[in-house]
Amino acid sequence: MRRTTPFVVALCLSATALLAQDLTEEQDRALTARQAHMGLYGFYLTPLGQMAQDRIPYDADVAAAAANNLAAMAAIDQSAFWVEGTDSSLERSRARAEIWTDPDGYLEVKQGMADATEALALVAGDGLDALKAAFGPVGQSCSACHQPYRAPAN
């Protein structure tokens, strides 16, 4: 055991290094950045969604701050995320090739999310009913992109 463990660890490390070598540094950075960006959407959606679903008490300040951040993130230019060769043919990626082959369609749903989150940010601090009403379209805007442009998990 003592002898094999370092060997197995070394093997795993070199395998990982080999996988990582398949990507250029630019591809690797773009993938990491956009997945972090998606993760942050989830981070700011969580308190908003938990309030909308009556799982935590409504807090106007928390809701307004989260919704503002979400809207800011959705509004920024994201074109640098979509480096060629980083679609779901890679183990690490679930981005469908259609993002590259249908950029207009992708940009349209991306704008849909920017619009829905901006509308949410305008009212998120105005009470739970206003939050709930504006939160639904945000959810639909997530699906509008995930439906055509995200592959299922492996």
Add this chain to the structure above:
Amino acid sequence: MPRWPWIVGVLVVGTGAGWFATKPTPLPASALEGITGDAERGAITFAAAGCASCHNAPDGPLDVLAGGKSFASDFGTFIAPNISSDPVHGVGGWTDLELASAIMRGVSPDGAHYYPAFPYTSYIKADVQDIADLIAHMRTLPADTTPSQPHDLGFPFNIRASLGVWKALYLRDDWVMDAPTPELERGRVLVEALGHCAECHTPRNALGGLDRSAWMTGAPNPSGDGRIPNISPAGLTWSAQEIAEYLNSGFTPTFDSAGGTMADVIRHTSQLSDADRMAIAAYLKVLP
């Protein structure tokens, strides 16, 4: 080599007998006797059965069942037909019994087998009243004149008669799960029959029959990339409330959102009542 003529003879006789034993069997003529469809209740059944997920036009509204979406599989590409109320290009000219036979037995009005890409394999378990309601609702939806497109299947899958054998093997109307409470009973109707969840979430054998011993434990994605997830308790640890919420809003407990085909499914489950979504969740929570 001298054995070949014998084998051909056996094949011819066997195929003939097999064809006779496996010819299309529609619903009995009396199946809808004394049953009147309720279009309003049928709207719920329509959503629960997800008809529009496959039969609406690509990017079209959910109530225009013009067909035209294509579905890749190991057997070829299926193209959903027009099932709108148009009497020529849709199904508006069919009788209720013809429609019910198509939905619950996979048999066309002229007596041909349908491919099980159409989930009559699940709808066979539905209550006839629910299907009568569904048909009444479908008759209220708009007509569309888009002609149906033929499927694109390779040999031997393009021979519909071969489906008789497939049906004899895999078309079953018995439930997979026990349902000891009214909620589980409703959940079972929604999951096993109308919602036809197993068609994607349960793995299939080489002939395309569902593997009931691995019920809802996930499967390769028939359209290519990724896997359809395991939604038995071993794979899905969400609470019943969280499952019901996902079926309403598309958000997971950590506020990721549904994608792919499931986003389409949620366009329909979001139209169900809270009680129905909780019944689906209750069913999933008691799976082995």
